[in-house]
Amino acid sequence: MARSPEPAATIEADAAPTGFRVTLDDFDGPFDLLLSLITKRELDITEVSLSVVTDEFLAYLRAMEQDGSIDALDQASEFLVVAVTLLDLKIASLLPQGELVDAEDVALLEARDLLFARLLQYRAFKEVSAWFSRRIDEESTRHTRSVRLEDQYRVQTPELVWTLSVDDFAALALLAFTPKEVPVVGLDHLHAPLVSIREQAAHVVAMLRQGEPVTFRQLIAGATEKGVIVARFLALLELYRHAAVGFEQLEPLGELTVRWTAENWTDENLVNLGADYGQ
């Protein structure tokens, strides 16, 4: 529950392995064991490529999907705990040192790690929203006693004390009709502009439809806003879901190459893209 902060350290004690295993250069085993080792400082967090873990987790999810076991929210959420803890650790250990030479690599790495975590968080809410939907549906068929108050009680309610003049009343109406808008003044500069996944998907599709495989790096070239990078990544995932693109990555942390694979693609597909994301 949102109000009962659970220290991430309890994960360590809970060694029940999730089904998700990772294979890295110097580690091969259950993902939460990986975390255990890191928290016990037996493995250097900076050595762990979260982007590889991301890819493996996505592959794992795909496998679960094919098994039809994607409902395993428990497993997914347990994984989330681990993954985000990992991310926190990694950020903490990366920031003060900053040893990596290639600034672009660092930026890409961080962006991808953040994407990874965002994706996981996104999935968690998406999955739990199914519970909301189911409960609301179930409860909407329930009937409660809600009948008019019997006249004898109604008559005996205390006399209404009315103090408003007709002009007061009109003023009140005016107040009631004034749309309740958030005071937007002075807030815009605090936030990056919102990014439309669909618009970014259009950009991605335009690049990919030229036929040549494109690297993810190329796809986000020139994008300065993290939000744009996030949106392009989510757009790619959405396109993948629609079997419109294929991915290729030869080695961990290697170049991610995206290939256009759609056979029947119309702009209508694009219109529906990202609908799940509310825009």
Added chain:
Amino acid sequence: MASEMPALDLPRALEAILMVVDEPQSVVGLASAVERPVKEVQAAIAALVADYDGEARADGTPGVRRGFELREVGGGWRIYVRGEFDDIVRDFVHTQSPAKLSQAALETLAVIAYKQPISRGAIASIRAVNVDSVVRTLLGRGLITEAYTDSETGAIHYETTELLLTQLGINSLDELPKISPLLDDGRDGFDDVR
């Protein structure tokens, strides 16, 4: 007080009140209405629930499982038609079943439920989309409400309402499924992502 009113049959008085209410009634509210200690009222409610559920009485007499039941939903107690009779009563009640929430609205609702109180900006940063119209929809449906306005940023923070609990058929936010502690302390890592 109890000694002054020895005649008051507490379970009967409570069921009389429950006949006229149109909102869930908290135990505390009921206790003040009947002028009895909360503990007694709690016990009487438990007895009523068992009674309507048809459990045997203390003396072993078999009970009758009623066509209605007493449920604790949305922070209080209320009489409901027992689930298996919902189909039969449907024709008698012109419920305006509200339009279904969109997937986007459900997800936004989930974010607010787990991270409340939360500002629109913070929701948007999690959902990666503009959530203004969805938040308005949820406000209009009474599922969320304004909790407070941050005095510094002017950002309105939202929280869920008791109506949401009622519509979910639960009594408190604690009954939401656990999704993980990450949503508490994992936040910091995401704040800069928009």
Added chain:
Amino acid sequence: MASEMPALDLPRALEAILMVVDEPQSVVGLASAVERPVKEVQAAIAALVADYDGEARADGTPGVRRGFELREVGGGWRIYVRGEFDDIVRDFVHTQSPAKLSQAALETLAVIAYKQPISRGAIASIRAVNVDSVVRTLLGRGLITEAYTDSETGAIHYETTELLLTQLGINSLDELPKISPLLDDGRDGFDDVR
């Protein structure tokens, strides 16, 4: 039909219906709802009356005299609070309905006055909050009434009553001060809000 549904527990089905209906129900109407002969329904109702009155069951088990009763009023059956609990229920209702309308109730009343007839959903979208309980209060106070039910959506539309005019000291709604232009075309702004 009865042979197809041997499992239907008639008294339980009837009490489920009687728990949610607002108006007294005729035996014929009830019989058609449960698809049983009128005679059976009559007998079941008589049994329910005795049951709620606490008469001993057929097997001699002593009954419980409920805080509510089943009464025939105006040619139909409805559940009412049992007379001896009137005082307690009245006290309860008293404390629940203060003499003054809340700000929320007044604003909602103003919305209805200027936009009538208007559905609850439309009010909610203008007020950006759930207005169910406020509408009930206004109905209970006799300041608004149900104008009609939209045959397509089933949405009840509300309008103000003469009592409101009296309270405001005006003779007709035409005497309400104009607050346009907000109102003339203001609706469009709310249409996307549900």
